[in-house]
Amino acid sequence: MSATVHPSLSGIPLLDASRCTGCGLCAAACPCSAIRLDGGLPRFSCATACHGCEECPSLAHCLFPCEDACPERAIACEFLLVEGNDV
Amino acid sequence: LQQIAAERTDNDMTYTLAQLLDVSLLASAQPRTKEELRAVLDSAPVSLRHYPAGRLLLLEGDPCDEVHLVAEGLLRVRHLTPEGREHVVSYLGPGRVLNLVPALDDGAALGTVDALTDATTYAIPCTLLREWIAQDAGLAAAIARHLAGELRRIDAMLADMALHTVRARLARFLLTHAESNPAHHRWTQATIAANIGTVRDVVGRLLREMRQEGIIRRERGRLVIVDREALEREANNE
Numbered sequence: 639m640s641a642t643v644h645p646s647l648s649g650i651p652l653l654d655a656s657r658c659t660g661c662g663l664c665a666a667a668c669p670c671s672a673i674r675l676d677g678g679l680p681r682f683s684c685a686t687a688c689h690g691c692e693e694c695p696s697l698a699h700c701l702f703p704c705e706d707a708c709p710e711r712a713i714a715c716e717f718l719l720v721e722g723n724d725v
Numbered sequence: 726l727q728q729i730a731a732e733r734t735d736n737d738m739t740y741t742l743a744q745l746l747d748v749s750l751l752a753s754a755q756p757r758t759k760e761e762l763r764a765v766l767d768s769a770p771v772s773l774r775h776y777p778a779g780r781l782l783l784l785e786g787d788p789c790d791e792v793h794l795v796a797e798g799l800l801r802v803r804h805l806t807p808e809g810r811e812h813v814v815s816y817l818g819p820g821r822v823l824n825l826v827p828a829l830d831d832g833a834a835l836g837t838v839d840a841l842t843d844a845t846t847y848a849i850p851c852t853l854l855r856e857w858i859a860q861d862a863g864l865a866a867a868i869a870r871h872l873a874g875e876l877r878r879i880d881a882m883l884a885d886m887a888l889h890t891v892r893a894r895l896a897r898f899l900l901t902h903a904e905s906n907p908a909h910h911r912w913t914q915a916t917i918a919a920n921i922g923t924v925r926d927v928v929g930r931l932l933r934e935m936r937q938e939g940i941i942r943r944e945r946g947r948l949v950i951v952d953r954e955a956l957e958r959e960a961n962n963e
Binding site (some may be wrong): 722 | 809832899903904910912913914915925926929932933936943944945946947948949950953
């Protein structure tokens with residue numbers, strides 16, 4: 639298995655376009671306005687629009703808002719599990 | 726979970742056939758059996774199988790006529806429901822064997838199997854494996870020991886499901902899989918749910934609770950354990 643870091647770890651959610659209905663609930667749920675619909679599919683600009691939920695004081699309870707909002711389970715946010723404060 | 730984590734540690738390995746005969750269940754086979762095995766596998770190119778990441782190998786209930794020695798990559802065995810719920814039974818990396826139970830009882834595939842990464846296996850006809858077991862006491866004993874270990878692992882998994890809350894299971898999962906040096910295992914709420922016997926929505930709610938309590942925090946592309954002691958108390962149902 640490759641040990642390279644997957645591009646999605648930059649914070650961009652993975653989209654299963656075959657499941658997406660273009661309902662826009664993900665865009666409505668995104669606190670950073672980092673999602674816009676383009677051709678009926680969400681386009682993510684998390685890399686520039688999102689500063690990380692931890693840095694946003696209004697989002698104390700937010701983890702994966704677009705993924706959680708998607709009724710079709712078309713969005714998946716991948717992450718590494720990391721221990722400690724100094725990594 | 727610790728067992729699963731341990732099983733995943735060598736997944737970057739790539740074994741040759743000769744190495745597989747030394748590190749897999751077949752290591753306990755008599756030299757004559759190994760020679761027969763090597764001859765069969767070497768003479769039949771079709772026995773070497775390559776599966777790209779994402780490829781489905783088997784559906785639960787499918788008939789099985791081959792066991793697979795995993796030479797490279799990572800296979801996942803899981804149960805799926807029509808509603809989309811899933812439970813991961815095991816991960817099989819290099820040196821592990823797929824379809825051992827069907828090979829022994831002539832039954833159907835125990836779970837649905839897919840390749841999580843590009844994978845390579847050596848396929849052995851079940852009938853041939855049964856012949857080797859019948860004539861090779863060392864191989865039979867090794868397989869019995871392996872199945873005993875699997876029974877212990879599954880018993881521990883059942884006990885974990887029955888005796889611990891989902892929150893405790895999630896805490897144990899996070900403790901087991903968190904890496905001090907971030908490597909390459911990528912998780913989602915759904916894949917965590919499939920490993921601890923619950924659904925994504927529940928994992929999401931519990932992670933939010935833990936975040937509110939200051940046990941974990943979210944960073945871009947990472948979930949960070951902030952309070953290990955608190956998580957350990959959760960894992961022990963305290």
